[in-house]
Amino acid sequence: DIQVTQSPSSLSASVGDRVTITCQASQDISNSLNWYQQKPGKAPKLLIYDASNLETGVPSRFSGSGSGTSFTFTISSLQPEDIATYYCQQYDDLPSLTFGGGTTLEIK
Amino acid sequence: QVQLMESGGGVVQPGKSLRLSCAASGITFSTYGMHWVRQAPGKGLEWVAVIGPDGSQKHYSASVRGRFTISRDNFMTTLYLQMNSLRAEDTAVYYCATSPPYKQWLDYWGQGILFTVSS
Numbered sequence: 726d727i728q729v730t731q732s733p734s735s736l737s738a739s740v741g742d743r744v745t746i747t748c749q750a751s752q753d754i755s756n757s758l759n760w761y762q763q764k765p766g767k768a769p770k771l772l773i774y775d776a777s778n779l780e781t782g783v784p785s786r787f788s789g790s791g792s793g794t795s796f797t798f799t800i801s802s803l804q805p806e807d808i809a810t811y812y813c814q815q816y817d818d819l820p821s822l823t824f825g826g827g828t829t830l831e832i833k
Numbered sequence: 834q835v836q837l838m839e840s841g842g843g844v845v846q847p848g849k850s851l852r853l854s855c856a857a858s859g860i861t862f863s864t865y866g867m868h869w870v871r872q873a874p875g876k877g878l879e880w881v882a883v884i885g886p887d888g889s890q891k892h893y894s895a896s897v898r899g900r901f902t903i904s905r906d907n908f909m910t911t912l913y914l915q916m917n918s919l920r921a922e923d924t925a926v927y928y929c930a931t932s933p934p935y936k937q938w939l940d941y942w943g944q945g946i947l948f949t950v951s952s
Contacts, residue, residue: 757937768943780940821880824877
């Protein structure tokens with residue numbers, strides 16, 4: 726089974742900061758990685774698919790990059806409404822999907 | 834507007850059974866793969882099961898295989914999860930979610946339903 730290790734598990738940053746979250750896959754998964762945002766008490770929301778494609782309607786301050794085993798999710802300028810937990814999810818090991826452990830983002 | 838509405842949660846004793854439902858609207862249901870994803874209290878997301886658009890292909894995580902059964906009714910645009918031999922560790926919020934045709938991301942999610950396995 727492919728494992729995805731997400732880091733950090735928690736992060737505190739100031740409004741306007743650039744924020745970066747990483748996901749490391751246990752083997753080469755090409756670009757088979759998605760990113761989700763989950764606000765407290767809410768369902769997850771798709772932000773990025775296929776490693777770097779922005780879902781329709783998602784603000785452009787969110788971006789994703791990477792391929793192979795190393796992936797990065799970036800918020801270019803943190804906004805107060807971005808407070809949430811972020812998850813990566815790989816799908817190279819179909820039909821199973823695997824989520825990373827999550828990164829909880831707080832405002833400093 | 835896409836809506837996914839889970840139902841069937843509650844409290845159930847260990848070893849018992851429960852069926853969750855997810856009623857879909859606003860999408861061409863029969864073209865989407867459908868998933869169940871769960872989240873134990875205070876924990877991360879765990880993928881549970883998937884069923885293909887026509888219901889012929891079904892796959893499960895190792896933690897539920899042999900105990901849970903995913904099914905769908907394309908006429909009623911409803912997804913189901915039959916859960917048997919329930920354990921305390923199955924306690925979670927369960928989300929249904931869609932994956933677009935031939936795609937492997939989860940683009941629409943229900944609001945989630947909590948059920949608790951407890952004696």
